[in-house]
Amino acid sequence: MIAVVTGASKGIGKATVIKLKDLGYTVVAISRSLPEIGDEKIQADVSNKEDVFKTVNYLISKYGFIDVLVNNAGFGVYGSFLETDLNEEEYMIRTNLLGPIYFMKAVLPYMVKERRGSIVNIISEAAYVSSPKLLVYSATKAALAHITNGLWAEMRKYGVKVSGIYPGPVKTNFTSHPSFKGAKDSFSRFAVEPEKVANAVVKAIKTGKREIYVPSKLALDPYFLKLSYIMQSITYRFAGKYFS
Template structure:
């Protein structure tokens, strides 16, 4: 029996790449989009869903269960970027980021768990970020939201293991997707104390995304995890230096690691 996979944010970027890869492997793939009627090029069905809206989540999950009778894999992929000095970041934008990157995925997991528990099986894969392992300058809110999802993954994994449900996460580095276009960028305020440093880092961050890896690599990573009998807790997908930066944080003194980041960002 082909497994049923639900991917949030499946209309573009990493979600679309993951869905297309799994569909080519004969999985029954469903993606989600806030406006699925506007998406004309999807090779798999898209359900209407906004991860910031609990009722929208319940409706989409109920629709999928009605169609397929089961949910074998949830890929919590929907997310948004956010940049800017923390001092100048609008509160509503910080809340929106956490609603999308943290609370939304939690509500998705809560929505599928009863079905997975009744099946006595299921796999949840949370897409986090290598940025979630460190507080990055001018990306602090994004780092915090993804880091929080990493910790929730660890906790939930232990809570649901006895039900036959597995939980893991994948932390990607920079990929060539449209995430930069969808980010909220705090405006460069003339005369701001952060104008020069933030403006320089903003250009660097967008350049990293533009020259990022092929999103198909994430499809392969998700596929490999689904094949495992007992997936690990954390997976990282990115360049050697991106993955090595996490190891360095574990072994270097705090101030030395901080200095390394500041040199990287020319601060």
């Protein structure tokens, strides 16, 4: 089986590549800098629509089908809305939101035709709680969450699984962006290992569960996320039945 993982050079993406390889998948690792691991390593910018469709067309011609797509590529810019650079924020929107949309648009027609396949989007707790000094990042994740949830409802009748993973802070290079200077300790205090997120990806592939949360080490985190999941589940179960 063929799995494609974006943002595969470090952190969650790298941990996911390792996990899926251990499970027997042929893993295509994609990132802006050439990945170190993967059965096939591709250097591509997910924010570039032409790059994405060219890559997917190449993979389909080579392997015939993509069984799993993990949209993980993304980054954040930290700072007040008045301080952050607009050009960086525009690039963040293209990477965090348009990149997954491009990949899903490219891959889904094949999955629908075969009536199988799994899409897993790495989102964030920030999708539900807009974090101060991470406003545009939070907005990209909120938008991706809405697309993922709606797509979960649309794809059920085709047998295609669509899931969103919602981690809190994770021990990755997320805070390596210069804008996080002075804020790294706040994130690292409650951060979990990227392998926990990779395990959630595997669970999503197996179950097709709409939302899977990976709580931080903050004591109240799991309870707030559980309540959010219950309310969302009721809404999307109804929407899935009504609009399908």
